[in-house]
Amino acid sequence: MSEPSLLTTDSGLLEAVERGDAAALTALFSLVYSELRILARQHRRRWQGNITLDTTALVHEVFLKLVGRHQPASWSRAHFFAVAAKAMRHILCNYARDRSRKKRGGHVPHVQLEPGEELVGRLQLTDDQTERLTALDEALRAFARIAERQSRVVECRFFGGMSIEDTATALGVSARTVQRDWIFARAWLRREMQLRLDELG
Amino acid sequence: MNEPRLEQLSTLFEQALSVPRGQRAEFVRQVCGDDTALRQELGSLLDAEGSAAEYFDDLADAIVSPAYAAMADRETVGPRWEGRRIGAYRLVREIGRGGMSRVFLAERADGEFEQQVALKLLRPGFDSDIDVMRFRAERQILASLSHPNVARLQDAGVTDDALPYLVLEYVDGVPVDRYCQSRDLATRERLELFVTIADAVEYAHRHSVVHRDLKPSNILVTSDGTVKLLDFGVAKLIEEGAPSARPTTRTGHRWMTPEYAAPEQIRGKPITARTDVYQLGAALYELLAGRTPFGPYGETIHDLERAILEREPDALGDGLGGDLGAIVFKALRKNPDERYASASEFADDIRRHLTGHPVRARRQTVGYLTRRFVHRNRSRLAAAGIMLLLVTALTAVGVEEKRSRSALAELASRAGAADSVPAVVSELLGLSSADTLTDTAAAHGLVRTGLTYARAASRQPQRQAQILEAAGIVEAKLRDYDSAAVLLQEALVIRRRLAEARHAGNRTVASGSSTPPVARDPMRRPLLFTRPPGTVFMVDDDGSHERRITDPNETSDAPAWAADGRRVLLARLSGVHGIYIVNPDGTGLTQITAPPPGWVDYGPLPFGNDLVFFRDDSTGLSMIYQVKLDGTGLTRLTSGLRDINVRPSPNADFVLFRRDNDIYRLDLPRRIETRLTNTPNQYKGIAGVSPDGTKILFTRIDPGRFEQIFVMKVDGTHTRRISRGNYYDFLPRWSPDGTRIAFSSSRDGTNGVYIMRADGSDVRDVSRTPLTLAMRPGIGVMRVNENLSAWR
DSSP states (O other): OOOOOHHHHOTHHHHHHHHTOHHHHHHHHHHHHHHHHHHHHHTGGGGSSOHHHHHHHHHHHHHHHHHOTTOOOHHHHHHHHHHHHHHHHHHHHHHHHHHHHHHTTOOOOOOOOHHHHHHHHHHOOOHHHHHHHHHHHHHHHHHHHHOHHHHHHHIIIIIHOOOHHHHHHHHTSOHHHHHHHHHHHHHHHHHHHHHHHHHHO | OOHHHHHHHHHHHHHHHTSOGGGHHHHHHHHHTTOHHHHHHHHHHHHHHHHHHHHHHHHIIIIIHHHHHHHTTOOOSOSOOTTOEETTEEEEEEEEEOSSEEEEEEEESSOSSOOEEEEEEEOTTOOSOOOHHHHHHHHHHHHTOOOTTBOOEEEEEEOTTSOEEEEEEOOOEEEHHHHHHHTTOOHHHHHHHHHHHHHHHHHHHHTTOOOSOOOGGGEEEETTSOEEEOOTTHHHHHHHTOGGGOSSOOOOGGGSOGGGOOHHHHHTOOOOHHHHHHHHHHHHHHHHHSSOTTGGGOSSHHHHHHHHHHOOOOOOOTTOOHHHHHHHHHHTOSSGGGSOSSHHHHHHHHHHHHTTOOOTTSOOOHHHHHHHHHHHTTGGGOOHHHHHHHHHHHHHHHHHHHHHHHHHHHHHHHHHHTSOHHHHHHHHHHHHHOSSOSOHHHHHHHHHHHHHHHHHOTTOHHHHHHHHHHHHHHHHHTTOHHHHHHHHHHHHHHHHHHHHHHHTTOSSOOTTSOOOSSOOOTTOOOEEEEETTTEEEEEOTTSOOOEEOSOTTSOEEEEEEOTTSSSEEEEEOSSSOEEEEEOTTSOOOEEOOOOOTTOEEEEEEEETTEEEEEEEOTTSOEEEEEEETTSOOOEEOSSOBSSOOEEEOTTSSEEEEEETTEEEEEETTTTEEEEOOOOTTSEEEEEEEOTTSSEEEEEEEOTTSOEEEEEEETTSOSOEEOSOSSSOEEEEEEOTTSSEEEEEEOGGGSOEEEEEETTSOSOEEOTTSSOOOOOBTTTBSOOOOTTOGGGO
16 A cells, blocks of 8 residues: 655665765655645645744655655654755755856856755845855855764754754754754854854955 | 864863953963964954854845745745835834844834834734724833833834834944953853843833843943833733634744743743733843853754743852842743742842842741851851851751752642543644644643643543643644654554554453563663653563653653663763663662763773773763772773763673774774775664674765665674665664664665574564554654664
8 A cells, every 4th residue: 555655666866865966866856745735725724933943843844745654764754854954955055156246247057956046036135135145055065074963953943844863863863963053053154153143355 | 274283272261261261261271371373263253252252143044044944935035125215214224033023224214303213013914903993002001101111102003005014213332241251251240231131021020011022132222321122012912913813822922032931921821010020031041151051052042932831940150149140040930930920120139139039039047047147157166166056057958958848749749639620621632633733832732731631541541542642733734753663653652552552352441451462572672762852761672561760850862771680770961970770660769870970971881890881081982981880990991082972892801993984993902993894885774783692783975875774793794785675774773682684764765674594684674563663752752762672
């Protein structure tokens, strides 16, 4: 009685996303995206109240739907969240980078993801928000080179709205480590972002 | 920056954070010595830390959350509000956004006089009709509040498109917590500021207005140091102006801020002035401790609510115990009747504390009064004889207090058992068949009460199963799938037991005394498990004879049978923390280890006649220790590990542990470490050493693949994959004779428990065998019972 699911029908997809395959990311994101829209229509009423927590609940529900209700290992759920976080970072930061470049008259290769483009278009980010996102993305890239694990914690927590526990499971470290990394990384990135934003004036 | 340097930096950073703010500069100077580069790094990080949490929260609120919301096709980008005219005001710019509202800086549009106001607009999409009459009546009361420390409500109305709005005095200030932090105020100054706040709350109470949503972000301090309380009565105005939202309860749940919610708000009980007393207490706690009372437990709203209802907040911190702690904790009592009766009583007690007089929060015992007396009159009481007398008296008083307290607890539990049970049950059943849950807080409350009743109703298994099912369905609707699964499985076990008993021709089913369907192996021990939030139980492997082992007011975890086979090892996480040993009937609780302050002992496992356990240091690294059952011979076996997965060998000659995803063997007593695998990119779970001590059972997840079962020799050679096919196979266990392996799996599309031969052949589904699962929510539902009946 198993439902067709992301993991059972195409286990290579998550693997490809993990490798950083942009096409796989697009495919996964489209899947998540369309599911989210369907679900949201069903659950519109629930979308009152705390938005951050609802994000987690919604992604959770999408996960159940895509991955199947019969997958028991908490590993896979957390892992899925981490992938969704990666996808979200990719979308938002690409968009922000393009806009920043455009603003400075630079060349902009058009590599937007189809659903992502629509998404950020609807967000109407301010210039200030765009600058911050770009600064965060750059700082996070630099940070990843010296602190890979800590940077992944940021990806999960910030871009995925993931709990400490889920982040710990996804990354295979203890919850305490996640907590510690998160506080440290936040301070680090805050400092680095400020430097970058100050440079921009 | 190289790796070790980063590690060093992050460790120092964390240590520095535990040092009081005022002493950090000194700390940095000390630990960095003449390493100026390090000092600069550390200093700049600490500077950035002050604003980092808020900065990223804001950024997530502004970008990431709306992005997910937009994905979900939610109305996030409405018409532009800036420049619009509402009533007599024109919106200038958005200055804040809450769960249900947006706040704009606005100015008079008619140009009559120049005045800036804050205009609070209820969020578009807010889904109920506004009872305009009621809204207007209520606002009259609020508009009558006139106090220098209360921001005035100037006007309120409803826009053309039926959105209610409030016009409030515009306050250019910062939240009180940030104010205290940025000026580095001393405790006394913070308390004085707080007394002003409490007095303002008292003023409003005297005008019959309860705030309901007091929190630092609603308490602003202007640059000249004036306190202004915002949003007085607004929560009520909004809530009761929207009668369709909540027909049965008076909870302010949807409007309240979870971190600062009082227990009665979560339970949907009536809200009174004492609710504000609680929230004042929470605010004071935060001003003193630098964190919210239940913040550490609040990963999800569910956890947070549970903590607020059930846990005691951690102590305030160094130098803030004693009277001050007693005052804050009195305000934070779960039961409103035990709190200060009013904000002024609360304020008075702080004034007493500030002047060194006895505070009401402390029980007025002889012991306490004398202590205070001695404190104020130390010089006059210097005579040693008097001191000695006092000490003796104090000790006696202490014993007496303890005795009466336990008598009280017993009375309370007896009274609780007689609570109106059937009403709760029928409400819960109703809720489980409802299409939508309108009031999640009330639902949580019902589930909890229902479960308490279910646990007590062991003589009515039918009823018990019914409640568990209803509770499970409600939990699923609340999206706590782990809890739901556990409850439903539990119900299933009871149902199955009933069916079997009926099938066997038993005319009556007497739960608790039913004969197990299979003869019991005399050596087989019951299965131990923990029910949230931390009560240890045991149950026979056919699901019968459930017994509670630990005190339900305590928090314990990770129970395991001690090597003597008669007593239970556990980690106690309340009271005096540490590893304990206890008789199965709950008596004889004896402490084995005591972790240093801030450290945690966890996960005891029998190891020969001793035991091994983890000790988490304050940075979150874990070390494995060995100790004898009497607490002597404490030995550290490993350096710091990042995770906790350890398995002892049956002959107590080595332990296996995991470090960075690889499996290590630690030979004892010489403590020689051998790394057995070298694939850090593959997650592994060590399941156990075979009973003959020659093979290791573990699971492995290759990147992008499923979790599968492997066996290798104890020297790390001859690694073989045992489970076949593409499934999640997890939590494997050896059979007692080592010839077979039981495991959980998702094959055939459902969770199940399976048994196969040790070579992976002959896989059989044994899910129908009574109780093949352990009840550990959050860890996994279908856990293989070590004492699986199907081994027979």
